[in-house]
Amino acid sequence: MEKLGMNEIREKYLSFFESKGHLRLPSFSLVPKNDKSLLLINAGMAPLKPYFTGKEIPPSRRVTTCQKCIRTPDIDRVGKTARHGTFFEMLGNFSFGDYFKKEAIPWAWEFVTKVLELPEDRLWVTIYENDDEAFEIWNKVVGLPPERIVRMGKEDNFWEIGTGPCGPCSEIYFDRGEDKGCGKPTCGVGCDCDRFIEFWNLVFTQFDKDAEGNYNPLPKPNIDTGMGLERIATIMQEVDSIFDVDVIRGITDYVGKMAGVKYGADKKSDVSLRVITDHIRGVTFMISDGILPSNEGRGYVLRRLLRRAARYGKLLGLDRPFLYDVVDVVVEHYKGAYPEIQERKEYIKKVIKKEEERFKETIDQGLDILDGYINDLKASGKNVLEGSKAFKLYDTYGFPIELTKEILSESGMSVDEDGYQKELENQRLRARSSRKEDNALWEKDIYSTMKDIETKFVGYEAFKSDAKVLAIIKDDELVNSAEAGEEVNIILDMTPFYAESGGQVGDSGIIKSEDVYINIKDCKKAGGNKFVHIGTIERGILNVGDTVEAIIDEKNRMSTARNHTATHLLHSALRKFIGDHVHQAGSLVTPDRLRFDFTHYQALTAYEIKMIEDEVNEKIYESIGVSIDIMSQDEAIKKGAMALFQEKYGDVVRVVNISDYSKELCGGTHVTNTIQIGAFKIIAESGVAAGVRRIEAVTGLGALEFLNKKGELISNIEQILKVNEKDIVDRIADLSQTIKDLERQLEQLKSKVVLSMSDKLINSAEDINGIKFVSATLNDLDVDELKMMGDILKDRLKSTVIILATIRDEKINFVGMATKDAIERGINVGNIIREICQVADGKGGGRADMAQGVGNNLEKINIALETSRSLFIEKLK
Structure with a gap:
């Protein structure tokens, strides 16, 4: 067999099934469309579910795709094994009630033996134990000997998720040779060793399982197959790991060169290289599909992959942002199959670099926390960090356990790894229970x-x-x-x-x-x-x-059309003045207003907003004709029409053309000439997510109404300030300066009050074993003034622990501070504040030298302060 590259295998597969009458569709977005059961697309058939269920009509009854996928359940194994990854490509051919087993099985055999030229004597298949039809086709039609057709039970060879479409499946295996096996007499297909590798699963969806557990034959059965591209490439190239496949190895070697390490030379650095290689591929495609880092949903998955890759880079000595540079290599290898990542490359790099910089700040915070843990261990005479604390560093601050162990070892300390693993497993169990497979999309509406x-x-x-x-x-x-x-x-x-x-x-x-x-x-x-x-x-x-x-409602329709055409003009104006990295990230067009979300990393200046607004209005008054052209998608893209991040278009598309200024694929309704928009006014600009800005605007009568309301507002301000419109700005500036002067005077008075009160507190300070202890309730001060008081007392008393309280808005606010020598003698005010807040039915905490918190039970303020003194005496050494 020929050692084909990943890109060659992908093209051969898609071309082969095109020759069998299949429509080749580009990969769907990683963001599921109208599917709440999935966070991210995780299989080739996932975006095609509506076609299988009949909720949508497929563009063809025969379809073939190479679908990009993300799976994260085994994320902690990525890098540690040769097989696990989070990003992969799934080749598939699908029939929606068209052909079935007698076509799917021979075609699969033809592809693997005639196109890929895999040796027939090294191929095995499994079938569902009761599927005699599949056995007959494999044996009588294909000619596979019975001894190489293995019958397996429901757990292995029957595909179903709860109720709905389901059926038996047949898997194709490749025998990699005895030297890859476990040597046991029972070694064969299905063994856990590395000898027999499954690479293609043919699912025969022929039943509809009802709520009573009955398997009802479908009148028109379907075919759903999936072949892992990386896995078949591993076989074709005769390598042991997906990370040794040509395209992926190119990325791994590049990262190794950046870090000054060679892949294969050291097991520890190999783990880091594999993690980075896998994650940067997934990250690149996720951002290309419009996903941005966040703390929830798919944005959290992206952030986790990015930060996990960054921290493994840190273990390789890459302390600077570096992942964004690796994007160039990913794009170079994948742009042939996924041209959109080439178009969005600079945007992808900006998103990654920004997140890397943000993560560096987070991990630096984690280092401060770890330093505090080390100081606490030293003070208590211990040398083993609790597993729960090591896990907190991993989960909250992105510290891999390896990094924590390394830093602790420098101080002669270690980690309770059993405790850490227990916390990690608890998190996995929580994740599994919170994301059980949702069957909603398979249920018929x-x-x-x-x-x-x-x-x-x-x-x-x-x-x-x-x-x-x-x-x-x-x-x-x-x-x-x-x-x-x-x-x-x-x-x-x-x-x-x-x-x-x-x-x-x-x-x-x-x-x-x-x-x-x-x-x-x-x-x-x-x-x-x-x-x-x-x-x-x-x-x-x-x-x-x-x-x-x-x-x-014709009036509403025309208002909506004005706003929709205006969004197209706005999009082009943004790209002209802000940059080509701007892409639509969402929109809402109603009769009343338009909302346009776009990719950009900082707020627009007032000058930029004015330029964009003026540009759109200029195009409106140029009275440009708006034409609609119907053409093939390929032709539209070649002519420069823009397509949106997450929209899926058919073969024939509708192009909205506003002269040569704007050309977009769009199915919406529009005016026939820009002059019909009347006027365009931006009413708000804001941020909606990391790297996404939002513009809200009005047109036509909506713009006129907005300006009229502004006029009324100015008139009201004139009356209140008793000035003419031309003097409003100067009058407000004078008032603003007066307020600033008064605020400055107030701050000076506050400082004097705090200084005078500090004398009394110094006189009341209690000397306990050489450390001054101060506790007091100061209801005349707010929290910021308590902190100011604490700083003054620390500076004047030198060796001290301070616990202050004030009641504000029916709550007790606590502030604690400690000098360095007090910390060295065992004091941690973060722990003291935490405990006294609990006494007062609240929460709090912080660092060893500074902490604050809130208590909800006002009657317990004195008990809390007495408790702080007891804790101080107990911990002081």
Whole structure:
């Protein structure tokens, strides 16, 4: 067999199934669309679920893809084994009720033996134990000897998730040779050793499992196959690890060169190199698909991968941000199959670099915490750090256990690794229980049962149309009729109503006939091309089969169109003045306003906002024609049309062209000339996530109304300040300066009060074994003034521990401070504050030298302060 590269195998697979009548689709985004059961796409079939369930009509009954995937359950094993990774590519061929086993099995055999030229005598297959049909095809049609067809039980060779579509599967294995085996007499397919490697799973979805556990045959069974690209490349290139495959090894070697280490020379550094190589691939593709680092959801997965890679870089001596540089190598290897990462490369690098810099600050905080732990251990005469504290460093501050152990060893200390592992396992159990497989997407909704119902949309050309009622849904059930006062969902055979899509809200309006009047408040799309009109019957009785007239609210439609076309102008203006890294990251277009989210790392200046606003208005007043062109997606991209991050387009697309200024793929409604927008006014600019900004704007009459309200506001300010409009700014500046002067005087008075009070506290300080102890309630001071008082006392008393309290807003605020020599003698005010806050039914904590907290029980303030003195005496050595 030829040692094919990953990129060659990918292309051969997709081309092969194209020759078998399959439509090649590009990889779907890693962000699941309309699928709450998944955080990230984790299998080739995952984005195709709506086609399998009938909720949506596939673009072809035969499809082939190479799908990028992320899986994180085994993230802690990545780097430590040759097989585990979080990012991978899944090759697949799919049939939606078209062909079945007698085609899928021979095609699979043809591909692996004729195209990849794998030796037939080293191929084995497994089938479900009761699947005689698959056995006959493998044996009689393909010609595979019976002894190389292994029957396995339900656990291994039957695919199902709860209820819904399911079926037997057949897996293809490659025998890597006796030298890779375990040597046991029982060694064979299914053994845990590295000899027999499974690389392709053919799933025959032929049953529908109901709630009672019955397996009902599907009238049109499906085919779902998955072949791991990295795994088949490992076989083809005769290497032992996915990290030795050509494309991946290129990234690993680059990272090794950066760090000055060679892959394969040291087991410890190899782990770091593998982690970085795996994670940077996943990170690159996640950011390309519009995901940004955050503390929840898929953003948290991205942040965790990024930080895990960064901290393993630290173990290699890479203390500076470096991951963003590795993106160049990832893009170079993958841009042929995924050209979008080349287009978004600079943006991806900026996101990564920003997160690396943020992580460096976090890990520096972790070092401070670890230093505090070391000081506490020294003070208590111990040399083993608790496992829970080591885990906190890992979980909160990104410290790998290896780094913690290394730093502790420099002080002659170690970690309770059993305790650490226990905390780690507890976290895994919590993660598993919180993300059980959700079957919601496999459950049939009322719309997926309507196989032959479709709506023709005529709303691009018309504001009203005659239509026939195809279905009425009331309380999630199909009904034949509905009457006045009832809320219903109506599906028509034809409609001018735009269904919510691409950020544009659905149309409102009416459906009527001579006897019926229905107020429609919204329109949405259901499975396939079903337009669901949501409304209330105001008069009459509506029946399935009735002929009605559907009329949209023309005024609302035009207002929405103005705002939608304005978003396209805004997008182009942002790219012109802010940079090519700007991409749409979300939008909302309503009749009242537009909201546009875009990728950018800092707030726009007032000057930039004005330039963008002026640019859009200039294009409006140039009276540019807005044309709509229908063409193939490839042709549209070649002509420079922009596609959005997470949108999926069909073969034929709609291009909205505003001269040569803006050209975007878009299914929304638009004006025919920019002059119809009237005016454009930005009313807000803000941040919505790391690296994402938001602009809100109004157009037409909305812009006029906004400006009128501004005029009223200025008029009111004139009356209050008793000045003319031209003098408002100067008057406010004078008032602002007066306020600053008064605030400065107030601060000076506060300092004098604190100084005078400090004399009394110094006189009341108690000397205990050479350390002064001060505790007091100072209700005349706020928390910041307590801190000021603490600093003054530390400076004047030299060797001291200070615990101060004040009552504010029905809560006790505690502040604690300690000098260095007190800490060396065993004092940790973070622990003292934590305990006295608990006495007062609250929470608190902090560092050994400074801490604060809150108590909720005002009656326990004196007990808390007495407790602080007892703790001070107890801990002082």
